[in-house]
Amino acid sequence: MIDRAPGFRRRFRVEPGPGRVRAAVEDDYHCMAVTLRHDGARILAVESAMERAPWSTCPGAPVVLAATFTGTLLAEAVQRGAKQANCTHLHDLALLAAAHAADRAALTYDIRVSDPVDGLCHAEIARDGATLLTLAHRDDVLVAPEAAAGASLFKLRPWIQSLPDGLQEPARLLQWGTILGHGRSLPAEGQNDASRMPPNCYTFQEERKHVAQRIGQVLDFTRGERQPLDHLTADGFLRRED
Numbered sequence: 001m002i003d004r005a006p007g008f009r010r011r012f013r014v015e016p017g018p019g020r021v022r023a024a025v026e027d028d029y030h031c032m033a034v035t036l037r038h039d040g041a042r043i044l045a046v047e048s049a050m051e052r053a054p055w056s057t058c059p060g061a062p063v064v065l066a067a068t069f070t071g072t073l074l075a076e077a078v079q080r081g082a083k084q085a086n087c088t089h090l091h092d093l094a095l096l097a098a099a100h101a102a103d104r105a106a107l108t109y110d111i112r113v114s115d116p117v118d119g120l121c122h123a124e125i126a127r128d129g130a131t132l133l134t135l136a137h138r139d140d141v142l143v144a145p146e147a148a149a150g151a152s153l154f155k156l157r158p159w160i161q162s163l164p165d166g167l168q169e170p171a172r173l174l175q176w177g178t179i180l181g182h183g184r185s186l187p188a189e190g191q192n193d194a195s196r197m198p199p200n201c202y203t204f205q206e207e208r209k210h211v212a213q214r215i216g217q218v219l220d221f222t223r224g225e226r227q228p229l230d231h232l233t234a235d236g237f238l239r240r241e242d
Helices: 059-067 074-077 088-100 156-163 166-182
Strands: 006-018 020-027 031-038 043-054 107-114 122-129 128-136 143-146
Touching: 006 031, 006 166, 020 128, 031 088, 043 059, 043 088, 059 088, 059 107, 088 166, 122 143, 122 156, 122 166, 128 166
Parallel strands: none
Antiparallel strands: 006 020, 006 107, 020 031, 031 043, 107 122, 122 128, 128 143
C-alpha cells in the first residue's frame, strides 16, 4: 500500500469563499498558500504565505506573483504564463485557486509517492479521500497506466491531454508531485548549489541563483503522526512544535 510505504507526501487544500479563494500546499520541502481576492471575474489582489521554502531567496517571490496575476481575469489566469519568473509552487497555487474560485465546497488533493525499490516507484493522487489516478515508473519511464507505458515521466502531456477534463488537473499535479519525490533519493550536496540550476523558477534566475542559499526544514510525513497542512486554519498556518 502506497499510503504505508516510505516516500514523498504532498497535500493541496483549496478553499473558496465569497470574494476570495485560498489554495495551500505542504510537502517534504514546502509549505505555502496563495489567496486570490476577486470580484467573481477578475483577480483584485494576490496574497502569499511561505511558511517553509527551500532557498533564502524564495521570500522575494510573492511580489512577482502579485504583479503577474493582479488584474487578470480568473478565466484567463492559466494563459498569463510567466511561470519561470515566479516561484513555480506559488504559481501553481494561483492557477489552482483561480480554477476553483467559483466552487461551492473546499477540496483536498493528496499525492503519495513511494520511494523507489529496484528503480520502481508507485504514485497516486486522491481527491477528498477517493483515489483518482495511479502511475508507476521505473527509472523515470512509465510502466503504468498502460496508456502511458513507455513515456518519460517528464513528458506526459499527450497522456494527460487524452484524459477526461476532470482528470487532467489531478494528472498534472500527480506528475509534478512524482518528479518532486526524486528529492528524497538525491544526494543532499547535489541539491544545494542553485548556481548549477537551469533558470526555471524565481530563485534560479541569473540575478539570484549565485546568492541563493539552501535553507528550510525538510520533513518526512511517513514518520510520526503529523500530516501535511494539519495546522492550516481559516486564519493561516498555526505554528507547531517540532
